[in-house]
Amino acid sequence: MVLDRPGTPLREAAREVPFPGPGQLLLRVLACGVCRTDLHVVDGELPDLGRPVVPGHQIVGIVESGGAGSDRPPVGQRVGVPWLGWTCGACRFCLSGRENLCGEARFTGYHLDGGFAEYALADERYCFPIPAGYSDLQAAPLLCAGLIGYRSLVMAGDAPRLGLYGFGAAAHIVVQLAVHQGRRVFAFTRPGDKGAQAFARSLGAEWAGASGDAPPEPLDAAILFAPAGELVPVALRAVERGGTVVCAGIHMSDIPAFPYSLLWQERVVRSVANLTRRDGEEFLALAPRARLRTEVESFPLSAANKALARLRDGRVHGAAVLAVG
Ligand SMILES: [Zn+2]
Numbered sequence: 001m002v003l004d005r006p007g008t009p010l011r012e013a014a015r016e017v018p019f020p021g022p023g024q025l026l027l028r029v030l031a032c033g034v035c036r037t038d039l040h041v042v043d044g045e046l047p048d049l050g051r052p053v054v055p056g057h058q059i060v061g062i063v064e065s066g067g068a069g070s071d072r073p074p075v076g077q078r079v080g081v082p083w084l085g086w087t088c089g090a091c092r093f094c095l096s097g098r099e100n101l102c103g104e105a106r107f108t109g110y111h112l113d114g115g116f117a118e119y120a121l122a123d124e125r126y127c128f129p130i131p132a133g134y135s136d137l138q139a140a141p142l143l144c145a146g147l148i149g150y151r152s153l154v155m156a157g158d159a160p161r162l163g164l165y166g167f168g169a170a171a172h173i174v175v176q177l178a179v180h181q182g183r184r185v186f187a188f189t190r191p192g193d194k195g196a197q198a199f200a201r202s203l204g205a206e207w208a209g210a211s212g213d214a215p216p217e218p219l220d221a222a223i224l225f226a227p228a229g230e231l232v233p234v235a236l237r238a239v240e241r242g243g244t245v246v247c248a249g250i251h252m253s254d255i256p257a258f259p260y261s262l263l264w265q266e267r268v269v270r271s272v273a274n275l276t277r278r279d280g281e282e283f284l285a286l287a288p289r290a291r292l293r294t295e296v297e298s299f300p301l302s303a304a305n306k307a308l309a310r311l312r313d314g315r316v317h318g319a320a321v322l323a324v325g
């Protein structure tokens with residue numbers, strides 16, 4: 001399923017099975033998660049790269065073969081491919097454990113063709129083994145929703161009272177991890193979305209309400225998964241002195257002006273960008289130990305546009321995943 005240019009529907013296309021280049025693996029795709037970032041790419045909310053791309057950066061696939069330079073490709077192994085598809089390895093960010101900030105980084109399903117396809121290529125250094133015990137469909141959302149959620153939770157510090165704004169694919173995983181760590185979670189959804197609020201409570205949130213509601217007590221940190229800039233001052237108002245507001249998305253609407261008093265007392269607003277391979281290794285080791293489950297709504301590959309439309313309308317329960325293989 002190819003995006004010819006932003007603002008147009010994906011188009012079903014037939015292509016030759018690609019041939020892995022040096023250091024690459026050829027994967028037969030089993031499943032691919034659908035992420036809000038895919039929607040930002042399709043809707044033209046990220047810079048247009050001026051050429052067609054296959055979206056999808058939560059790929060679960062079986063290794064079919066390796067390219068030159070891959071002496072022992074793990075043929076037959078089930079691996080996951082995340083958003084971070086390549087980094088330079090030489091810049092000061094790459095050399096200081098911050099490859100997520102590499103200026104040359106290439107991202108799967110954006111710079112590199114992704115997993116809304118039957119086959120995909122991936123740099124073998126950026127593939128993760130998938131923990132046993134997760135089906136292909138259930139594993140897919142771990143690769144971005146789970147991973148970015150994990151990085152965001154780390155950036156929130158050890159906050160015992162955590163707010164989650166936007167209860168979609170990422171939050172439904174993070175709530176479980178936060179509760180596993182002994183935190184108390186407060187979930188904020190679109191006003192009137194009783195289904196999402198009940199879903200949040202069922203996964204361990206002790207309170208769930210509308211995004212404009214004040215929580216029953218102050219929070220120590222909040223993570224914004226909803227791409228709505230107006231929630232930044234709302235979340236700042238909800239956090240205690242010294243609290244942190246983490247913006248987890250790659251794109252957000254403009255943040256409205258707000259009084260300095262909301263930031264005063266050492267409150268912090270920060271973003272989280274991409275992921276490092278270390279995040280992936282840590283999170284995928286943690287997921288089975290914390291018994292994280294993912295709730296998925298699956299679509300056939302040919303219904304990728306429908307999956308994106310449902311995500312855009314906020315109608316996906318848990319995470320949307322394309323069932324491919
Ligand atoms: Zn770099």
Ligand SMILES: [Zn+2]
Pocket residue numbers: 035036037038057083144145
């Ligand atoms: Zn994503």
